[in-house]
Amino acid sequence: MCEARPMRYIIIGAGAVGGAVGGRLAEAGQEVVLVGRGPHRAALAEGGLRLRVPEGELTLRLPVVAGPGELGPLRADDVLVLAVKTQDSEAALQTWGPAPVEGGGTAAERLPLLCAQNGVESRRLALRRFRQVYGVCVWLPSTHVEAGVVSAPCAPLTGILHLGRHPHGTDDTVRRIAADLEKAHFEAPVVPDVARWQYAKLLSNLGNAVEAVSGPVDGPVAEALLARVRAEGTAALDAAGIGYVSAEEQRAVRGDKVTLVPLDGAPRGGGSSWQSLSRGVGTIEADYLNGEIALLGRLHGVPTPLNELLQHLANTFARERRVPGSLPVAELVRLAEEAEAAAG
Incomplete structure (x- = not known):
């Protein structure tokens, strides 16, 4: 049996969360495309993503686009990671859903979409268009206030990302994604009830x-x-x-795995x-x-x-x-x- 082709991650919204996830995946050897806009996109294209982490500052020169038209047909092995703020989700979904995929069909019909965002609304918006929607409970302290720069100041892990299919369940796709994240300074538990984690995060937010x-x-x-x-x-x-997951269960999972480290x-x-x-x-x-x-x-x-x-x-x-x-x-x-x- 042939080994599955490595996934390419398209990070729609390369800000604090998207930049940290995309940067760490790229550092770990995954193929990553960043999607940005305005001065941030210009800075990413000119100088690369400057990812500040406890080990130092990484400069990652990755492809940067404003939309799917700059990529041509998307690949069948692409994973779309929606990391914009929820108020920007609808516009992003309208843009990326109809994008053609090699071999026929559209992104909404064929590609997995991960909602790596605060709140719980984006996954419902996504499910109106996309057939394969996955929720992500994002425990990832990170900062983006300067164009081209993202800080992810935690160790020994950059973050913990609970993953699951929306509205419920798991599958081989999300397990493959989790395996990639586990190689990139994240813990990525795959759970059949990711909504419970997302509602707990909502309370904290x-x-x-x-x-x-x-x-x-x-x-x-x-x-x-x-x-x-x-x-x-x-x-x-x-x-x-x-x-929703109790505070005690959250503390038991997180422990001291994601600890803030002052960055110069x-x-x-x-x-x-x-x-x-x-x-x-x-x-x-x-x-x-x-x-x-x-x-x-x-x-x-x-x-x-x-x-x-x-x-x-x-x-x-x-x-x-x-x-x-x-x-x-x-x-x-x-x-x-x-x-x-x-x-x-």
């Missing part, structure tokens, strides 16, 4: 908006607010009958929402994080005033291009108390 508008969640006041925000999230998930010249900054504000892109993912909880609350009769407030504030900061962390925590707490009082 509810604090992204707090960090984006008021800075690091540090101290008892901010921590107490975040606890109330996440309590709304668990109440909404419980009311909807949606299962590469301050950590903040998470994905903070980074969006720092880059001034004008959009943010809050509609698919805090907004997901607000949606579930409305569907199942659970009040979610704090998540609604954070969704509104994060969107306002993005739209008006405000400086991240510029709302004092005391003011955020005051607004939160008013929102809770109004909700009764």
Whole structure:
């Protein structure tokens, strides 16, 4: 029997997550194509991907495209990794779904698509077009605020990526992908219930908006607010009958495998929402994080005033291009108390 041809990974959105995953795969010998736009794409094409990791800075000169038209027919062994923010998923799916594949058919009909993103909405959007959709629970602290540069400051692993078919199950394709990731500084458990991991990650990501508008969640006041925000999230998930992995199970899997290491010249900054504000892109993912909880609350009769407030504030900061962390925590707490009082 002939050995299967190695997969080529097309990273749609070569930012913090996509750049780290694509860069590590390329370093491990996999064929990788990066998809970017604007100044980041120009920097990648001119100087390569500068991936800052605990071992030092890697410069990876990889093919960079803006869309499928620059590649010609896609290959039958291509894997599409959707790593844009969820608010950009629809445009990416519209662009890549109809792309022709060698031997006939389209990407949506023939190629696997991995949704390596925060939140849970993109995999549903993808399944409307793509036949083979896989969820990825992304535990990968990484930063992209400078064109052409991605920092992935963790060791001994760069990250942990739980993988599974959407809506459920596993198959040989996802096991092959996991094997490639395991050679590239990742742990990649293949699980039949990846949604449970993604919903657990959603709960942890509810604090992204707090960090984006008021800075690091540090101290008892901010921590107490975040606890109330996440309590709304668990109440909404419980009311909807949606299962999620417990904090204890997450800690048992992660242990000390993904530990932040200070990188010279590469301050950590903040998470994905903070980074969006720092880059001034004008959009943010809050509609698919805090907004997901607000949606579930409305569907199942659970009040979610704090998540609604954070969704509104994060969107306002993005739209008006405000400086991240510029709302004092005391003011955020005051607004939160008013929102809770109004909700009764």
